[in-house]
Amino acid sequence: MISIENVSKWYGQFQVLNACSTAVRKGEVVVVCGPSGSGKSTLIKTVNGLEAFQQGEIRIGGTSVDAPNTDLSKLRSHVGMVFQHFELFPHLSILDNLTLAQLKVLGRNKDEAADKGLRLLERVGLKAHAGKFPIQLSGGQQQRVAIARSLAMDPVAMLFDEPTSALDPEMINEVLDVMVELAQEGMTMMCVTHEMGFAKKVAHRVIFMDHGQIVEDERKDEFFANPKSERARDFLAKILH
Amino acid sequence: MNDFTIWDMAQGLLLSARWTVLLSLIAFVGGGLVGGLLLVLRLSAGAKVQAMIRLYSEIFQGTPLLMQLFLGFFGLPMLGIEVSPWLAASVTLTLYTGAYLVDIWRGCVEAIPRGQWQAAASLGMSHGQQLRLVIWPQAMRIATAPTVGFLVQVVKSTALASIIGFTELTKAGSMLTNAVFQPFIIYSMVAALYFAMCFPLTWYSRVLERKQGLALKR
Numbered sequence: 001m002i003s004i005e006n007v008s009k010w011y012g013q014f015q016v017l018n019a020c021s022t023a024v025r026k027g028e029v030v031v032v033c034g035p036s037g038s039g040k041s042t043l044i045k046t047v048n049g050l051e052a053f054q055q056g057e058i059r060i061g062g063t064s065v066d067a068p069n070t071d072l073s074k075l076r077s078h079v080g081m082v083f084q085h086f087e088l089f090p091h092l093s094i095l096d097n098l099t100l101a102q103l104k105v106l107g108r109n110k111d112e113a114a115d116k117g118l119r120l121l122e123r124v125g126l127k128a129h130a131g132k133f134p135i136q137l138s139g140g141q142q143q144r145v146a147i148a149r150s151l152a153m154d155p156v157a158m159l160f161d162e163p164t165s166a167l168d169p170e171m172i173n174e175v176l177d178v179m180v181e182l183a184q185e186g187m188t189m190m191c192v193t194h195e196m197g198f199a200k201k202v203a204h205r206v207i208f209m210d211h212g213q214i215v216e217d218e219r220k221d222e223f224f225a226n227p228k229s230e231r232a233r234d235f236l237a238k239i240l241h
Numbered sequence: 242m243n244d245f246t247i248w249d250m251a252q253g254l255l256l257s258a259r260w261t262v263l264l265s266l267i268a269f270v271g272g273g274l275v276g277g278l279l280l281v282l283r284l285s286a287g288a289k290v291q292a293m294i295r296l297y298s299e300i301f302q303g304t305p306l307l308m309q310l311f312l313g314f315f316g317l318p319m320l321g322i323e324v325s326p327w328l329a330a331s332v333t334l335t336l337y338t339g340a341y342l343v344d345i346w347r348g349c350v351e352a353i354p355r356g357q358w359q360a361a362a363s364l365g366m367s368h369g370q371q372l373r374l375v376i377w378p379q380a381m382r383i384a385t386a387p388t389v390g391f392l393v394q395v396v397k398s399t400a401l402a403s404i405i406g407f408t409e410l411t412k413a414g415s416m417l418t419n420a421v422f423q424p425f426i427i428y429s430m431v432a433a434l435y436f437a438m439c440f441p442l443t444w445y446s447r448v449l450e451r452k453q454g455l456a457l458k459r
Contacts, residue, residue, distance in 0.1 A: 050359050077365025087360035091378045101364035104374060146360075153364060 001026045001157055001188050002047060007056035009042065016042050017053060018212040029189045031199040034209035035235060040192045044159050048079045061156060077105050080150030080158040084166050086142040088134035094145055095130040098152045120148040124178050140171030147178055157188040164195055194239060200224060208232045245421050251430055257413030258434050264399045264409060267331045269392055272338020279343040284350065285368055301340030307401050309333045314405040330402035338395055345391060349384040350376055389446035393439045410434055
């Protein structure tokens, strides 16, 4: 579904991604972790072309992300992305947040889009808030809306960029629950997160990054039971308390 | 000569204030269109076009409006283009207003977090859609107060058009003074008329600022 081959990226002299290669198969859940500044957020943003890269190739369902003849907007419309800071559109109501791209990008009609939006809001438990504005919701609620907004586009895969790290602790689980449910339904997911409980529960594989490199790319059990690199052992020791 | 009553003078000034209002409106609308068009170009065109737009706004912001009016009114005829004071004043003020508005609005667009562009892009919106549907509606809220504030400057700046022979409020005031020799009364009335045009705008911009302050506090 998603293949990342030998991807490198520089900011001027500084190399943020160093020959990263991995793949996410259909229905697979891959968790990307690593210390801050390791390049994991940059990597996930290269997948849908939000960050450019200078070397290598990324393909989604066979379509190259940075080929000149690729319709990047169209490609992105099939790949959901959830951001650390939610990035709901503050000038629109919750329901309008969910329908905007359905109407303007997918060309669905108003009823269809609203219908879909309300069903997804119900699914994340926020149907009662459809008429409110983002600022009126808590962080956890906003992030659930953001997930629903992505799902409204019927994505073939979902990318999560630290979806819970801007949340107060008591709100983390309500977001993780939605993600777990998605994973269990077979959604293809790539998640940058420090939530190792989530990784243990639903991930198939765990990728560990450091200094722009993919240091480990292992099956989940293997990674937690038996991390190969010193750096991953250190990281796990710190994060698992 | 001295049989002009105060009312006669006020009437003459009021009539000429129409031209100040009209010139201001032309500058608002024309400058708004120029500013808006250049804003879109600045946000989406290549580096060369962007540099040219920057140069344009630097030149108009870095030279006195009076010089721009002189160049428009006396300079264009030297190139073989005849211009009336009307045309010279309208075009110059439009370009002057546009040069400021494009910068004010660009600042407002840049104040919107990059994540909003990214979120819109990740939903498959084109660059134009991101700007039009997501960024601009948010930027507009921040832009209203400084825009209105700048328009007050424009209203006052139209006084300079009197120097190239455009008969608006200030010009009418000095013509009247030459006729009746009562500069204090006449220029007081001229100032009062400018105030009457500008005050509603500044008041409105303050209301908007307060509203925006509340919205941010929320």
